[in-house]
Amino acid sequence: MKVLCAYSGVEFQVEHFPFHLSSSQSVHPVFEIPQKKLFSLLRKWSEQEFSPTDSYLYTLALLNSSELVHWYTSAKRTPFTAAIIAQNIEPLCKALLKLHTVANPETVFPSFAITSDTAGLQNLPHWITDWEEAYKDFKSGYRSAHDSRKLLDKEAALQRLIKSPHAPVQKIAAQIASWAAQAGSFPTFTISSPFLKGVKLSLSEYWQTLIIRCAKNENIYALSQKDIEELLSHCEEHIPIGSIYSNHLFSILRKGLEKNKDFLGLSHLGSYTLLESQAEQDVEAANMLAIINAAPLEEPKRENYPSSFKYLQAKLRWDAAKKAGRKPE
Numbered sequence: 001m002k003v004l005c006a007y008s009g010v011e012f013q014v015e016h017f018p019f020h021l022s023s024s025q026s027v028h029p030v031f032e033i034p035q036k037k038l039f040s041l042l043r044k045w046s047e048q049e050f051s052p053t054d055s056y057l058y059t060l061a062l063l064n065s066s067e068l069v070h071w072y073t074s075a076k077r078t079p080f081t082a083a084i085i086a087q088n089i090e091p092l093c094k095a096l097l098k099l100h101t102v103a104n105p106e107t108v109f110p111s112f113a114i115t116s117d118t119a120g121l122q123n124l125p126h127w128i129t130d131w132e133e134a135y136k137d138f139k140s141g142y143r144s145a146h147d148s149r150k151l152l153d154k155e156a157a158l159q160r161l162i163k164s165p166h167a168p169v170q171k172i173a174a175q176i177a178s179w180a181a182q183a184g185s186f187p188t189f190t191i192s193s194p195f196l197k198g199v200k201l202s203l204s205e206y207w208q209t210l211i212i213r214c215a216k217n218e219n220i221y222a223l224s225q226k227d228i229e230e231l232l233s234h235c236e237e238h239i240p241i242g243s244i245y246s247n248h249l250f251s252i253l254r255k256g257l258e259k260n261k262d263f264l265g266l267s268h269l270g271s272y273t274l275l276e277s278q279a280e281q282d283v284e285a286a287n288m289l290a291i292i293n294a295a296p297l298e299e300p301k302r303e304n305y306p307s308s309f310k311y312l313q314a315k316l317r318w319d320a321a322k323k324a325g326r327k328p329e
Contacts (some may be wrong), residue, residue: 007031007114008060009074010053030057035065035096042093046245048178052082059085059121062092066099068111069127078120083238086183088124090243095131102138109134125240173215176252177208179245184238194224207231211249214256221260221316228257295321 003014005028012028033041038061044050045058056077063069099105112118112127180186186204193199194206210223210231232253239246295317305311 005031006074007064007071008057009076010057028057030061031064033061035062035100038062038065039093042089045089046175046179047172048175055085055089056081059089059092059124062089062096063124066096066105068099068106068109068131070111070113072113072115073119075114075121076119078122080185081121082182083185084121084124086179087240087243088128090245091128092124095128095135098135099131102135108138170216172248173212173252174208176215176245176248177211180211180235180239180249181208183245184235186234194227207234210256211252214259215252217256217259220256223256223260225257225260228253228260232257 001014002011003026004011005026007027010028014026038058041058045055050058056075060075064071099109102108109131112123181204186207188202188204190200191203191206193201195209206227210228212218213223214220214228232250235249235253239249241247241250296314300311300314300318302311305314
């Protein structure tokens with residue numbers, strides 16, 4: 001028998017003696033999971049083991065566990081739900097930890113309602129902010145050392161649930177990329193692959209590949225500087241800062257962009273990019289001129305360079321100058 005969850009609007013299957021259930025009165029079993037167990041599932045979410053429906057149900061279960069959210073209608077998924085959830089699960093868990101360091105949270109924190117106006121969860125970030133502000137007000141009035149220590153211990157445990165301290169960023173690059181696609185609502189229109197001729201992929205897939213390659217330091221020199229900058233700009237506009245995942249993401253992209261620029265020695269060629277004659281040129285044109293001016297006078301040969309890296313760096317400069325049809329100065 002299929003039952004409609006009164007909290008989530010998700011239909012789920014019930015077997016064995018189900019006829020006593022009413023779709024208008026039943027809720028999905030996830031809402032029966034104790035809050036402590038919900039926190040323990042956070043790592044599975046962070047490792048991208050949840051489907052979009054799993055993440056949706058998980059977020060609603062976390063909200064319900066606060067005992068400060070009241071249901072007057074079921075929540076509903078919109079085109080923005082995935083991004084809202086990806087951006088707010090971590091802040092929500094942090095806020096819930098603070099709720100339960102207070103003996104009577106209902107006397108300190110505001111309550112919220114799921115109604116036809118709020119069913120899309122668009123107000124979730126504001127609810128979290130209100131809880132955080134209420135907690136700050138509470139602390140300014142009274143906070144025992146015991147409460148403070150308990151909160152610090154719980155927040156440290158939360159950090160461990162989200163990311164193992166022994167897992168380098170390269171190991172979780174795919175999870176960060178997948179999270180960013182959700183949190184940043186990456187566009188999904190189709191483009192031609194910059195890597196494989198004749199292959200089509202979505203812009204979201206391409207951007208996720210950029211993140212992974214920047215994180216793993218894989219052939220960053222072959223990536224488009226303009227594409228990395230466009231991706232970084234999109235993320236800065238659409239993804240709030242401050243979470244573990246967003247901190248990793250922005251660090252990966254900014255370091256990747258610097259390495260991409262530095263591969264051709266642009267960070268050491270400032271005298272070229274600041275020439276007065278280039279004042280009216282855009283950054284991309286100035287950088288290309290810097291590459292051409294720094295290219296060797298003769299086609300590079302491997303035996304003349306101390307490492308493959310130096311040879312490839314010189315070869316790319318040479319190729320750029322040749323393609324531009326200009327001789328290096």
